[in-house]
Amino acid sequence: MSTYQDNKLHIYNSLTGKKEKLKPINEKSVGMYVCGPTVYSNVHLGNVRTFMSFDIIYRYLLHLGYKVRYVRNITDAGHLENDSDNGEDRISKKARLEEIEPMEVVQKYTVDFHNTLNQFNLLPPSIEPTATGHIIEQIEIIKTILKNKLAYEVNGSIYFDVIKYNKTNNYGILSKRNIEDLVHNSRKLDGQIDKKNPQDFALWKKADDSHIMKWNSPWGLGFPGWHLECTAMSTKYLGDNFDIHGGGMDLKFPHHECEIAQSIACNNTSPANIWMHANMLTLNGNKMAKSTGNNILPGDILSGNNSILNKPFSSSVIRFFILQAHYRSVLDFSSEAIEASEKGFNKLMEAQKSLSKLKSSTSSDFDINNWVTNCYNALNDDFNTPILIAELFNSVKFINQVKMGKSKISINDLKIIQEKFNEFVFDILGLEINTSSDSNSDKLDSAVGLLIELRNQARLNKNYALSDKIRDDLSKGGITLNDSNNETTYSIN
16 A cells, blocks of 8 residues: 555645645644535535545545544534625524524534535545534634734624734735735625724624624624634644645635634634645536525436436536546536536446456556556645546556457456555545446346347358447447457447
């Protein structure tokens, strides 16, 4: 098994704008924090892509032998509409709409979140803290920031003083924005008058009588700012400074920018050494988002109950589709794209099935060690799953050649490719053999086998017209017959 000592893993750091070699604070351990969902609605496919990206990262770090503490939070309070400092908490608003308690909303959509990620074979994090479970920690951080004179109180609310902070630090270091341009949600909203500067953001908000979710604090009844929650939870479980902080690209500003400022103001250190951001998923060329209605729920893809796709698709096909794009690139979801991915996935699974049936020889026509190296090089280059998948298909081509008797593989190389193919496909990419697909594959084997027998009989009877027709009709359907060594096999195009 390849280990972290054997691999030079480089990760693109959003903070520095370049790829950097991973140098964990503790050599054998990696601490990683990823911003989790705000549980007020069903998780959409764009959300799934973000968490799947970090699932790959988690899987590969484990594969290399690191001890990984993966913390992913649940935001169950304090996340205001439009990410502003005003308005109504999204969870409270949903509770009013559904006429249930806020924590019923939290429970309902937390269960949906977990069920959805389980369907796509995502590993659970090491720790999954909630914002409401860490109110005390958040209050203590505010106290420290106030003590350091980088926050101020107005009418029971606490705001972070961005202008004062920026005199000795760089507010905008992550997003690469100038403070003059950073007017955080500068629309004319109620409560903006409380702030010294429009760039300032809330650490604690005073709750009015109608606000459902609120807690006691030294400044009266209120609730925490969204940005503060992640600072409290990440540093509690990973320390003031840890290895990796991740999330969606849309969180870079203001959320992650605010996290850095809060940590420096409280702990005198930036929280993470490496900041990672997964890019968005678009739908038919437009941003996928709950707010616009341009989104598709994972369950609707699995069931086929939607107006976008022609049929249902398995969770592994969807996972394969997502992993065909690099996590930092924009990926567009469409019926044509997912159908193409299904064909590729089926070819991959067919090759995996063939691996156990391959006959070994005394020599090999394939440089297996170079192939393994190329696969690891892809993952070591900022978790480049598209390149890894391309290398897997190079092996698929070779596997099919061996299956047809056109190439040879030694018994030692066969053992290596069997082991590594399964590790890359199942352990790291997290793909699964679809039982229904596997059943369909058996049925296909039986049907094509029957046609091969009929074709062979036709050839024996010198009925070449029928023989050619069977071959040509199968080819039109995407199935190629291969005649070799007095045996006929087939492959799917």
